[in-house]
Amino acid sequence: MNPRKLLAFFFFFFFRRFSSASAENLSFDFPSFNFRNLTFLGSSHIRNGVVGLTRDLPVPTSSAGSVLYNSPVRFFDPDSNTTASFSTRFTFSFSNLNPSSSGDGMSFFLSPNNQTLGSSGAYLGLLNSSLPTLNHFIAVEFDTRQDTHFSDPNDNHVGLDIDTLISIKTADPIDQDVDLKSGTAITAWIDYKNDQETLKVYLSYSGFKPETPVLNVGIDLSGYLKEVMYVGFSASTEGSTELHEIENWSFRTSGFVPKRPTLHPHNVSDTYVIVSPRLPAPEKGHKRRLGLGLGIAGPAFFCVALVVFGYVSVRKWREVRRVKSFKAEVVAGPRQFSYRELRAATGGFHGSRIIGHGAFGTVYKAFFVASGTIAAVKRSRHSHEGKTEFLAELSIIACLRHKNLVHLQGWCVEKGELLLVYDFMPNGSLERVLYQESEEGNLLDWPHRQNVAIGLASVLTYMHQECEQQVIHRDIKTGNVLLDGNFNAKLGDFGLAKLMDHDKSPVSTLTAGTMGYLAPEYLQYGKATEKTDAFSYGVVILELACGRRPIERIPDCHKMVNLVDWVWGLHSEGRIIDAADQRLAGEFDVEEMRKLLLVGLSCANPDSSKRPTMRRVLQILSNEAEPPAVPRVKPSLSFSCGVSLSVDDIVSDCDGSLTSSMCEIVVN
Known part of the structure; x- marks a missing residue:
């Protein structure tokens, strides 16, 4: 094979190999819960490895909470035009010291964003009462209060919701002797088969999946499942003391077939015929020397190119590994800002933007023109000495979710600087x-x-x-x-x-x-x-x-x-x-x-x-x-x-x- 074609073939193969990416099926399993890999919003919390979505608050206080898997899940592959099927299994319980004040219920949902937290009461922590069209979702609700506003059939039902809490179809689990308000742990299975266009919900007090589903809906969700979405749970109360807890959770997608890299015959020929031309001896010797030179130079050039490619790849891999290592220390969740973005938002960290000083460093008022929002940016005094405090603050507060905690928007580690971005507090300290x-x-x-x-x-x-x-x-x-x-x-x-x-x-x-x-x-x-x-x-x-x-x-x-x-x-x-x-x-x-x-x-x-x-x-x-x-x-x-x-x-x-x-x- 001609060395030039050989080199082209190898480069083509390698670039095709590394550039081709296909959707992969995903699965995870939480026998019990901790703060890693989960995002907590509103009243949600963890206690003894169990996720609580609402809190035991005095009547008539209301609450709403959501918990989501940190990483987005791929549900659609545009390259193969394939929509994934999915299934999930979780054990939950609703408990109430005062059954007469039960409500409102819980949902398992899929959402395009990881900040889905709606209002308390009948909104199940999914919808915002003032902006009902703000949040988009696919949800299976487990409702324990009859809200006529959403056409609920009773105060003990399961339903499929898409972008609204008026269910496409509902079912009463009491038909299978399952009472959502019993206080007993209930295991739920939700299966969506894209090829069959069906979604089924099963409920049982035991860990064995029943043969008959509680809810069976014939529906094609491919029009609602985005390329990537977040999965999680939400719940709410309205002047009640109902507690919504999740003990374990497993989830998986299926239906994506890994692609195999293909080679196109018209780019590289599979067969070569070597013809020895009849030329005078001197010319033949010259061609032979030229062929020998190319035969040596071609592979040598390829080796050099491969070494350079390997060197660049290793350096990039090390950088990615370093960043991932740092991100692992601080726990995934908050957004990573760029230094340029924060510098512009604080007017180049101008003295007129200083709003306070703390143990960590100086705090600046930041204006983000693109989003029209205001935030507070904390800047470390010393990049090395401040790293311990920086990691402490970031890793701790990124895991915490409470209405009386300052919300952490994101962080930045660039130019030897350590910065944290918080919600701006208009009334100061x-x-x-x-x-x-x-x-x-x-x-x-x-x-x-x-x-x-x-x-x-x-x-x-x-x-x-x-x-x-x-x-x-x-x-x-x-x-x-x-x-x-x-x-x-x-x-x-x-x-x-x-x-x-x-x-x-x-x-x-x-x-x-x-x-x-x-x-x-x-x-x-x-x-x-x-x-x-x-x-x-x-x-x-x-x-x-x-x-x-x-x-x-x-x-x-x-x-x-x-x-x-x-x-x-x-x-x-x-x-x-x-x-x-x-x-x-x-x-x-x-x-x-x-x-x-x-x-x-x-x-x-x-x-x-x-x-x-x-x-x-x-x-x-x-x-x-x-x-x-x-x-x-x-x-x-x-x-x-x-x-x-x-x-x-x-x-x-x-x-x-x-x-x-x-x-x-x-x-x-």
């Missing part, structure tokens, strides 16, 4: 609103203060007790509590947060945090626990109630006043209400203020064993439990080593600027 803006006349009123206290208790309950791995924040303070447009609390700045298993002992580390918010035992031993977070929360609550900073210098005096000691002193004199923020001018409920102050003191108790859990705090503030009993005299602070300290002793060597600065303290 609680610290600024409580102190700086109040000086300008924008006072935070009492209902908003109560709402902040409850919201912060709710998110800490979630972090401490409802996540698969307990999250200890370690730097709870008014500067890290942000306020949205409605003054709802959003906890942020996870640069110092730690993940711990619920059954593991706390790990001793170098003490880090902000003076005035650090628990005494944390200063002594450097062990971060949920109790140290509770102490910091107590200080924030006292700030909310009193309008004072944790440590303040008395005017015209060098003496420092500790907020916890000051409030406890008034409590010991029986006049704790005098600690209320004077700027409120008495415009608050006295008993609610007393309760808030007592909760703050209880959480800030020097004895960590006497501090309530955040779940208990949430119950107290939600009027589901009695206020805590707080001793009149503040307990003394003592350690096993025999050292007796007071909070004044701890901060006596620190100046007044410590309330807003980071401290690292080692106590021997």
Whole structure:
């Protein structure tokens, strides 16, 4: 074969081999759940390996939640014009302490985007009540409330929905002795056969698939199945206490046939006939030498080209591997922004765009012209020193979903910089609103203060007790509590947060945090626990109630006043209400203020064993439990080593600027 044709053949083969891509069937199986490979929206959460889509909230509170598989699933292959079939199996249960308030139900859905979260109530977390045409989906609903608005036949039915909750067809599982509201675990199978144009739903209390489906719909979904879609579950409640939980889940697609690379005969000939021309001897010798030269040079050139191609491929593979390794560290989910995009949105990180500073670095206000949205961009001070905090914040908050957490939009690692992109909070931090803006006349009123206290208790309950791995924040303070447009609390700045298993002992580390918010035992031993977070929360609550900073210098005096000691002193004199923020001018409920102050003191108790859990705090503030009993005299602070300290002793060597600065303290 001519070397030139040989080289062309090899290049053609390799490029055809690497450039040809075909759709592949996908399958995954979750015998139990963790945060990896899943996206949680709204009220959804994980507890003991079980996904909860809604929460046990007091009546008449409503909730909605969604959980989706992180990666998009291919349902259509444009090259072969093939639509996939799919099947899924999952075990779920609906439980309710008050059956009379049951509703609304759950759905398994396919959606073109991974942010599908609708409204609570009859909308099953699928549709937005104000924009009903916004979300597109294919869903199988398991409905436990009859909503005439959506033509529901009863309060116990299964239905197929496409872009609307008015079902194409419904069926009553009670015909097969399956009650969705029984509280018993139910296993569901959903099978769609594209070649047969049928979708079938099976239900059973056992793990054995019944022979007869509950719902059998003749339908061609090829017109609705996009090239790639996301799969997941959603659920909602409306003034009810129904819990929707999923214990396991498996999913697979089928019907895609892998392509085989084809060669086109007209490009490369399969047979060659070598004809020896009758030429004079000198000419023949010249041609022979030329042929020999080409025979050597051709393969040599091919080898060089192959080496270059291999070198470039290896370098690219290593780069992809490095990026994938980094992405694995931070957990897939949030969007990866480009540095150019963030630089343009922040005006080149201009000083006029700075809206705050934190432990991680500087925060900028970003305007994204293309989408017309505003965000907050956190930029690391030091690319190397900040990487630990960067990875900590990103890997932790990317896994968390709670209405009182700052939403992480994305991240960027380019130009030696580490950047995080968050939702912009129009009202800034609680610290600024409580102190700086109040000086300008924008006072935070009492209902908003109560709402902040409850919201912060709710998110800490979630972090401490409802996540698969307990999250200890370690730097709870008014500067890290942000306020949205409605003054709802959003906890942020996870640069110092730690993940711990619920059954593991706390790990001793170098003490880090902000003076005035650090628990005494944390200063002594450097062990971060949920109790140290509770102490910091107590200080924030006292700030909310009193309008004072944790440590303040008395005017015209060098003496420092500790907020916890000051409030406890008034409590010991029986006049704790005098600690209320004077700027409120008495415009608050006295008993609610007393309760808030007592909760703050209880959480800030020097004895960590006497501090309530955040779940208990949430119950107290939600009027589901009695206020805590707080001793009149503040307990003394003592350690096993025999050292007796007071909070004044701890901060006596620190100046007044410590309330807003980071401290690292080692106590021997």
